[in-house]
Amino acid sequence: MHSSKLTISLLLLLLHNFIIFSNLSTIQAAPQKLFREYIGAENNNVKFSDVPINPTVDFHFILSFAIDYTNTSTPHPTNGDFRVYWDSNNLNPSQVSAIKAKHSNVKVSMSLAGDTINNKSVYFNPTSINTWVANAINSITQILKNYNLDGIDIDYEHFSSNPDTFAECIGKLLFYLKQNQIVSFTSIAPYEDDSIQPYYLALWRKYGHLIDYVNFQFYAYAKGTTVSQFLEYFDEQSSNYYGGNILVSFGTDGSGGLKPKNGFFKACSILSKQGKLHGIFIWSADDSKKANFKYEKQSQDFLASQ
Incomplete structure (x- = not known):
């Protein structure tokens, strides 16, 4: 008799837990209204205030870039001594404070390294x-505090070390x-390339629990990418960075991938219905200025409607 009651109690408990976890799964699968944008890399005199900001989405500006290279005419690696290389005339600490004060939904982070400096590749070279x-801790902490920044992004694309060293350092x-x-x-901010992915995958395997977003550079795929190809790429990278918040992306420069005019938002809609849309990011505000940031507005309007 006691065992019978115990069995019923256990079944009820399991049912209760199943309902709770089912609800949690539903909550976690809901699309995130996160929009992110790189800014300041090309010195196009773009200001935070130039970019349209929808108050109903979470908005992250990503200052591009802080680089551990010297500020000389022929820059060379400094073994982790980072300096600001973004457009600090238009994107300075007072302007960071101003945009965050004006828009409660805005946070500002900075990205490390990037692709080139003075048209030469930036290497991870510890x-x-x-x-x-x-x-790195010393120099980056100073920049973060000086600019009152909220986060950090890793965008090394060239390496003079092995993947394990990169994983441990970062x-x-x-x-x-x-x-x-x-x-x-x-x-x-990885992308699909045999010289890139091993480094980020090594980092993900050991320290993925410390990484909140994967700004996957889907615009590094070939021009003319179709919706179906894009969705295949997304699933592949979701498998590579299993459990991560993989953000979809496009470039407003001359890069490849799936563009808005070719079905980017159709792909986003499909991912949203599947509970896989974790947010959108754009490279970059500097390039979007010439079109008056129409795709920034369109992306945020899409997220707000989900």
């Missing part, structure tokens, strides 16, 4: 893990920044 991490940096509450969110 002397050792410990010295790079120590220098992982230890992210751990310190999060552990000490210097940043509230982090992201990485």
